[in-house]
Amino acid sequence: MDTVSASIITIGDELLIGQVIDTNSAWMAQELNKIGIPVHRRVAVGDKWDEIWNALNQESAASNIVLITGGLGPTSDDITKPLLCEYFGGKLILHQPTLEHVTCLFEHVFKKGLPLAERNIKQAEVPDNCTILKNELGTAPGMLFEKNGCLFFSLPGVPHEMQSLIKNEVIPLLQNRFNTGCIEHRTLLTAGIGESMLADRLVNFEVNLPQNVSLAYLPNYGMVRLRLTMFGEKTNEVNDTINQQFSKLQSLVKDVMITDNDEPLEAVIGRLLSEQKKTIATAESCTGGYISHLITSIAGSSAYYEGSIISYSYEVKEKILHVNKTTLEKYGAVSEEVVTEMVNNALEMMQTDYAIAVSGIMGPAGGTPDKPVGSVWIAVAGKERLITKKMQFRFNRQRNIQLTAANALLLMHQLLTD
Secondary structure, three states: OOOOOEEEEEEOHHHHOOOOOOOHHHHHHHHHHHOOOOEEEEEEEOOOHHHHHHHHHHHHHHOOEEEEEOOOOOOOOOOHHHHHHHHOOOOEEEOHHHHHHHHHHHHHHOOOOOOOOHHHHHHHEEEOOOEEEOOOOOOOOEEEEEEOOEEEEEEOOOHHHHHHHHHHHHHHHHHHHOOOOEEEEEEEEEEOOOHHHHHHHOHHHHHOOOOOEEEEEEEEOOEEEEEEEEEEOOHHHHHHHHHHHHHHHHHHOOOOEEEOOOOOHHHHHHHHHHHHOOOEEEEEOOOOOHHHHHHHOOOOHHHOEEEEEEOOOHHHHHHOOOOOHHHHHHHOOOOHHHHHHHHHHHHHHHOOOEEEEEEEOOOOOOOOOOOOOOEEEEEEEEOOOEEEEEEEOOOOHHHHHHHHHHHHHHHHHHHHHO
16 A cells, blocks of 8 residues: 555635635545545645745645645736746646637637637646646646656636546546555534543543544534544455444443434434424524524425524514514513524424524623623424523624524434434
């Protein structure tokens, strides 16, 4: 088995100022893991010649595969292509097949009705010492260079273009070049127990893990994912070993385990509803539809999700969701009494088997001494049972919303499984 690892370099000032979130690196790392290639390092650099050049030097010294995304567009700040031309000692030439592809896109796909601009024609210019990777979905071709035994793949930063090139060009090339072995992961999700308590429970398990198996703790929103990872040469042996260890892990956390798959909580709830042939609706105030967004992010959710009433104001709570005006005036919107009426009315109005209701103060303003920012009431209900819960969060607005949604789904999971 070849010793192989990869580095990822993402290029763009927008990544460094936080204007754009780098999702490309995460996606590429996942795809490389699937074929047994670990990512050694991920680096983001701005649109600066020296910074890109130094990153190429550093990452090629540490890895034998370097994946580069970004900087291949038609504007003046896109400097990756001329830099790579100089870095690898080539010269820019007009690549006729790429020019024909760009022309076809503008004439038949984009249908601009205008002649190609000079900057669009330059998209077909490539270093003469690279291998062209055809970009079926865009104008900037991918490029493959080799130097001192290291492979450099330069790919567009547009996510769907990059993903197409990775799947159709890069992965097949790497699989032909390297005998990589395999990397296997097994992940489960726990709730109701903190990371440190889990670690205490799993001390002996971790100590006795085989040398090439590792355990990772991934806490988020009151839940902790546990991931086992194993790297080896033979797929069958790796799968047998990691499955044995994963079975031991499941038995040790079975009382707090939500799922033994690497999947979000909303997918677990969706599967439970589908299995029980039940339906659900939501009545959201402080989350503004975020719980509905999570539920409907799962393919097939239309089979069990009916809809939501986003009753943000008192007026909508009263006139649309039919919360009693007296209840609102006496207890306030953030109260057990109000979310109880919200969830029961949602059940009746939507004619579903289950419903979730939330009301709270997400911040940064709006809190009072008796109901500070982060105060939330959650209610989940079926036709025969109601559960309510008060929460007090202490974070910023976005995290408070996410925590409210996560805890609402956890409470629904409890209702579905008790």
